[in-house]
Amino acid sequence: QNIGAENQLDAIIKDGKLRVCTTGDYKPFTFHDKTADNYQGIDIDLAKSLASSLGVEAEFVATTWKKLLADFTTGKCDIAMGGISVTLERQKQVFFSEPYLVNGKAPIARCEDEAKFQSIADIDKPDVTVIVNPGGTNEKFVREKLSDAKIEIYPDNVTIFRQILDGKADVMIAESVETELQEKLHPGLCAINPEKPLQYGEMGYMLPEGAVVFKAYVDQWLHLAKATGEFDRIYASHVK
Numbered sequence: 001q002n003i004g005a006e007n008q009l010d011a012i013i014k015d016g017k018l019r020v021c022t023t024g025d026y027k028p029f030t031f032h033d034k035t036a037d038n039y040q041g042i043d044i045d046l047a048k049s050l051a052s053s054l055g056v057e058a059e060f061v062a063t064t065w066k067k068l069l070a071d072f073t074t075g076k077c078d079i080a081m082g083g084i085s086v087t088l089e090r091q092k093q094v095f096f097s098e099p100y101l102v103n104g105k106a107p108i109a110r111c112e113d114e115a116k117f118q119s120i121a122d123i124d125k126p127d128v129t130v131i132v133n134p135g136g137t138n139e140k141f142v143r144e145k146l147s148d149a150k151i152e153i154y155p156d157n158v159t160i161f162r163q164i165l166d167g168k169a170d171v172m173i174a175e176s177v178e179t180e181l182q183e184k185l186h187p188g189l190c191a192i193n194p195e196k197p198l199q200y201g202e203m204g205y206m207l208p209e210g211a212v213v214f215k216a217y218v219d220q221w222l223h224l225a226k227a228t229g230e231f232d233r234i235y236a237s238h239v240k
């Protein structure tokens, strides 16, 4: 259905559901658990909290990093949540909520290589293989910053970290929150300087272009989630 932008909030309430586009491949924000057949993560819990504040159900709509913008701009969902970077390129076609996290791109590698990969220049060498998931800002970053290193595209952002451990690639450059979690999930991998990312980044929720009333609501809900400690509680339950 094509909802007039200014009526988005009313339409969601009337519809009884909040359709949330999410990729399900990005811990700790959005993860599709195949066995349990459900979505888990910081942004999944926050989506449920947003839906509940509206008195509606959250309905998760699967998307991919490649299809995210197309799925969103063709109206497959009301909001997109799950570790999405705010970019000016996307902002030309959509609105973003206020940013809810600041982090940025940082490397992760086998721990024995930590000293070898301290900077972009260290990584950008012909004998270094950088593995990257396609379609998002990780791919954009490595394509812009690396010219000599080998770039290997690997489609599954869930098993991608295992590839480094197995020696199929040397480094991945991802978001610092993610590298800090993945080093815990993969003993042998080390997040490299996550406190000093190689590039500044912010995460936000993707909203329909022009949906000013809905954006005002989401921003206020987010503000309250932060002010009341709900945001921190949800965050801490996924990042131990």
Ligand SMILES: O=C(O)C(=O)C[C@]1(C(=O)O)C=C[C@@H](O)C=C1
Residues within 6 Å of the ligand: 026, 065, 083, 084, 085, 086, 133, 134, 135, 136, 137, 138, 139, 157, 174, 175, 178
């Ligand atoms: O495109 C974005 O918004 C993202 O931040 C998503 C993105 C990516 O850049 O590919 C970020 C980190 C994860 O490793 C997976 C997905």
